[in-house]
Amino acid sequence: MNILKFIETFTDDSLMRSTGSRRDSFNQFGNIGKTLAIAAIPFGLSTFANKALAKDITATPATPIGALQFALTLEYLENEFYAMALDSGVIPASENGGRDRKVFEQIAAHESDHVKFLIAGLGGPASANFVAKPTFDFTVGGAFDPFGDYPTFLALAQAFEDTGVRAYKGQAANLISAPDLLTAALQIHSVEARHASEVRRLRGLKGWISNDERGAGMPSATQAVYNGEGVTVQAGFNTAASFGAAAGSEAYDEPLTTQQVVDIANLFIV
Amino acid sequence: MKNEVKIHEVDPSLNNRRSFLKLSGLALAGAGLVIAGCSNNDDNDNAPEDTSLPGVRNGIFDLGSGDFGVLTYAYALEQLEADFYTKVVNSSNFNTTFNDIERQVLTDLYHHEVIHRDFFKAALSGALPNPSAQLLPTLAFNYGALNFNSRTDVLATAKALEDTGVAAYNGAGKLIKSPDYLLLAGKIVSVEARHASAIRSLINPNSSDFAGDDVINTSTGLDVAKDPSKILPIAGGFITTKFTAKYLP
Numbered sequence: 001m002n003i004l005k006f007i008e009t010f011t012d013d014s015l016m017r018s019t020g021s022r023r024d025s026f027n028q029f030g031n032i033g034k035t036l037a038i039a040a041i042p043f044g045l046s047t048f049a050n051k052a053l054a055k056d057i058t059a060t061p062a063t064p065i066g067a068l069q070f071a072l073t074l075e076y077l078e079n080e081f082y083a084m085a086l087d088s089g090v091i092p093a094s095e096n097g098g099r100d101r102k103v104f105e106q107i108a109a110h111e112s113d114h115v116k117f118l119i120a121g122l123g124g125p126a127s128a129n130f131v132a133k134p135t136f137d138f139t140v141g142g143a144f145d146p147f148g149d150y151p152t153f154l155a156l157a158q159a160f161e162d163t164g165v166r167a168y169k170g171q172a173a174n175l176i177s178a179p180d181l182l183t184a185a186l187q188i189h190s191v192e193a194r195h196a197s198e199v200r201r202l203r204g205l206k207g208w209i210s211n212d213e214r215g216a217g218m219p220s221a222t223q224a225v226y227n228g229e230g231v232t233v234q235a236g237f238n239t240a241a242s243f244g245a246a247a248g249s250e251a252y253d254e255p256l257t258t259q260q261v262v263d264i265a266n267l268f269i270v
Numbered sequence: 271m272k273n274e275v276k277i278h279e280v281d282p283s284l285n286n287r288r289s290f291l292k293l294s295g296l297a298l299a300g301a302g303l304v305i306a307g308c309s310n311n312d313d314n315d316n317a318p319e320d321t322s323l324p325g326v327r328n329g330i331f332d333l334g335s336g337d338f339g340v341l342t343y344a345y346a347l348e349q350l351e352a353d354f355y356t357k358v359v360n361s362s363n364f365n366t367t368f369n370d371i372e373r374q375v376l377t378d379l380y381h382h383e384v385i386h387r388d389f390f391k392a393a394l395s396g397a398l399p400n401p402s403a404q405l406l407p408t409l410a411f412n413y414g415a416l417n418f419n420s421r422t423d424v425l426a427t428a429k430a431l432e433d434t435g436v437a438a439y440n441g442a443g444k445l446i447k448s449p450d451y452l453l454l455a456g457k458i459v460s461v462e463a464r465h466a467s468a469i470r471s472l473i474n475p476n477s478s479d480f481a482g483d484d485v486i487n488t489s490t491g492l493d494v495a496k497d498p499s500k501i502l503p504i505a506g507g508f509i510t511t512k513f514t515a516k517y518l519p
Contacts, residue, residue: 096475096476097475097476099475099476099477102476102477102478103478103480105478106478106480106481106482109488109491110481110486110491111491112491113487113488113489113490113491113492114491117490117491117492165460168456169453169456169457169460172443172452172453173453176447176452179444182443182444182452183440183441183443183444183495184492186439186440186443186456186493186495187440187492187493187494187495188492188493189456189459189460189463190436190439190462190463190493191463191481191486191491191492191493192460193459193460193461193464193467194463194464194466194467194480194486194493195467195480195481197463197465197467197480198468201467201468201471206374206378207375207464207468208378208382208461208464208465234389234393234454234457235389235393235396235450235454236392236393236396237389237392237393239385239389242381242384242388243381243384243385247381247385248385250378250381250382250461251381251382251385251386251458251461252457252458252461253457253460253461253464254457255453255456255457
């Protein structure tokens with residue numbers, strides 16, 4: 001099934017208006033997705049959507065819907081971060097032939113599209129599968145000044161994009177039973193990687209990650225984004241054999257687990 | 271016949287410059303090289319053929335289907351990328367054609383793609399039941415009139431190859447059944463996307479081309495995904511070894 005057709009079906013009026021039980025909604029998801037097993041649906045997720053008083057997000061269950069909900073939360077974070085940055089004026093408008101502004105306008109547009117795409121994929125805001133946007137604090141309680149200090153903004157942008165790449169990769173296995181959703185997630189995943197490469201290059205780094213280095217100028221708090229990236233054995237093959245460990249690790253990006261990403265995201269959620 | 275790669279030896283007398291995409295769109299005349307085996311495996315006529323396994327069928331190597339088919343398909347694409355960058359960094363004027371930053375990027379890409387190629391060769395050799403008959407042979411390539419001492423030609427071809435690689439892996443993910451193989455493909459595709467972004471910035475630095483509207487859908491924010499049958503005619507523009515992909519979509 002074509003993913004756009006899938007989304008279309010899933011967001012049709014009857015579904016949007018549906019005030020049925022969560023189980024009904026899940027059944028509709030199951031009927032449409034076919035391969036989405038109802039038995040695997042995360043019933044504990046209501047705590048995620050309704051945790052008005054809770055501060056942190058929690059890991060979603062390892063299901064296709066859980067993966068999409070998790071992805072949506074990350075896209076909320078990126079979308080709000082870039083929208084606030086563009087509004088704040090922290091991004092220089094004229095330097096490098098206007099490059100920085102053009103780059104972040106393009107990235108912001110993609111993150112906004114991803115939020116809309118994933119909300120639609122989850123059945124729209126009225127769906128029981130919908131998750132609300134958390135409240136973000138990108139200053140982390142005043143520790144950072146990303147909307148007043150451009151290098152700080154760039155450093156966080158790099159951390160978010162490199163995290164995004166690893167986060168989607170970590171969800172791939174959760175989507176293997178839903179081929180259309182998997183394809184859509186892969187199509188977002190590679191966009192995040194294009195973003196990450198460009199942001200890194202704007203910061204004077206290589207577009208790819210050498211060993212587990214966070215790169216010059218990155219706050220030590222961002223090291224969690226890079227831990228585990230220095231792997232040089234892939235399915236028993238030594239990727240460092242021909243050109244050394246840096247090249248061997250650069251040639252492969254590594255996944256982060258849901259919990260690892262949740263821990264990173266929670267730094268910015270109040 | 272489905273998905274046969276119509277790759278033919280480029281007439282060396284063609285002197286006019288052809289871009290990668292133009293080249294691939296042409297039905298150039300000439301016979302492709304038929305590789306390996308010479309179809310002496312037509313025993314067991316009554317047994318149903320296992321089309322999931324790569325191997326020579328009717329005298330031509332077929333990629334097969336399922337996980338082995340997809341991995342062999344990826345191996346073919348990585349062979350092309352590795353061969354291309356090997357030629358780029360070894361071209362006689364590499365040091366004068368490209369500036370420091372460009373040389374660094376192209377050298378890194380050469381390293382990464384050779385590692386990807388060698389990885390697939392090792393992984394498939396270890397996983398295939400009978401690698402001596404089922405491992406895709408080393409492919410031969412012909413770049414026609416592509417000038418490896420032209421910055422424009424090399425970067426345009428690199429861009430096409432990297433974007434094609436991203437679309438190919440994005441499209442093949444859903445064909446993979448093993449979570450381990452899916453993760454390995456995922457580990458590689460994001461690096462290809464990082465490459466595509468970097469090459470696009472070298473070509474058009476002060477722009478949004480790193481993730482341009484020509485590849486990222488402007489309403490969904492999704493990158494391109496293509497089935498093997500759409501990718502192979504493009505990549506095949508440079509591959510002179512004939513093979514088929516009859517059992518991949």
